[in-house]
Amino acid sequence: MPNMLKYPLKFEPILKEKIWGGQKLNALLNKDSNLPNIGESWEISDVDGDISIVSNGALKGKTLKELLESYKAELLGEKNYKIFGNKFPLLIKFIDAKEDLSIQLHPNDALAAKRHDSFGKTEMWYVMQADEKANLIVGFNQEMTLDKYKSHLEAKKLTEILNYEDVEEGDVFFIDGGRIHAIGAGVMLAEIQQTSDITYRVYDWDRVDAQGNQRDLHIDLALEALDFNMKDDFRVSYPKKENQTNKMLQCPYFISNYLEITDTVKKENTVDSFIIYMCVSGEAIIESEQFSEVIKKGETVLLPAGIKTYQITSKNARVLEVYV
Incomplete structure (x- = not known):
């Protein structure tokens, strides 16, 4: 393949x-x-x-x-x-x-x-x-x-x-x-x-x-x-600062973060893991020079570990970020 x-x-x-x-x-x-x-x-x-x-x-x-x-x-x-x-x-x-x-x-x-x-x-x-x-x-x-x-x-x-x-x-x-x-x-x-x-x-x-x-x-x-x-x-309990990654939970099986996005958040995968985004409110665009994908409330996307840099843009999204 x-x-x-x-x-x-x-x-x-x-x-x-x-x-x-x-x-x-x-x-x-x-x-x-x-x-x-x-x-x-x-x-x-x-x-x-x-x-x-x-x-x-x-x-x-x-x-x-x-x-x-x-x-x-x-x-x-x-x-x-x-x-x-x-x-x-x-x-x-x-x-x-x-x-x-x-x-x-x-x-x-x-x-x-x-x-x-x-x-x-x-x-x-x-x-x-x-x-x-x-x-x-x-x-x-x-x-x-x-x-x-x-x-x-x-x-x-x-x-x-x-x-x-x-x-x-x-x-x-x-x-x-x-x-x-x-x-x-x-x-x-x-x-x-x-x-x-x-x-x-x-x-x-x-x-x-x-x-x-x-x-x-x-x-x-x-x-x-x-x-x-x-x-x-x-x-x-967890912080909810806008346009940054807020640490939510870390356990032996997964790490989860909270993002409240009202602008553009630049992201870099430095964790040697896939990254999952669950949109729990609003909608956002996840994009790089290679792709652009909209994620709406109730949608989930999986970013393969090979994707290293991207950004998330929204006026009103709340997103859960999950990786292992």
Whole structure:
């Protein structure tokens, strides 16, 4: 394959119908679908069975897997390719919760490798829109033990020991492996996570689908995965200075920054990684002498590691910048 990896890549959204999904991804983010309950739009995915397909430019129609196999370090960066090979390390989503998601958690790397031959699932949420009085569940509201947790779960009183956080646009949360959590009704958010689709549900509000069936729970699997520590490091504070890169979150799996752009911001890739931009408000132009690509609210682009200098121009954009 000749080297055509010299522009920002967009991908076809992979839309997921969910029992708790709604219509915001369609109405607010222009995800074209007739599905009644769109819960998730997978923007960049290397999950088996859901591999992203390029939607723009010379590589249109190629899968992310084909790009990895053809371009390797030029796509991922040298250090990333040595670690991940032909696996893309991040899964990028937009999520609309019309109803509460299940109360759930994800395994860490060690447990996910042992049980599922998979990455673990550490994730970050950026709240894009929240209805009045909307909230999230993150962690416990008191010191927790295995026995106390199990007794509340069995008595259907789990919600009494969970920590609820009111949310509004711009709030950021860090959800590491093992932390119990749930996105609440009325919240639309951008999610950055490790490439993993492993979720352990522990409570699903006793709801049933159109056929009267409850979704599977994973109560026993969750017990070994649960982190009972009372950590309050989940709400992320970050600066919001205009026209510069504001550091948001750094963890072993990804780094995320916030850009509020009202002019032109010159960028240089010095991190030996691909760079992802998620537009969470307004629209912007990402350009260089070789390319020009518009990114609008609800769109995501992937800049290959081989692209070193470019600029982002806007009058009104808010953008999340993500790399490994």
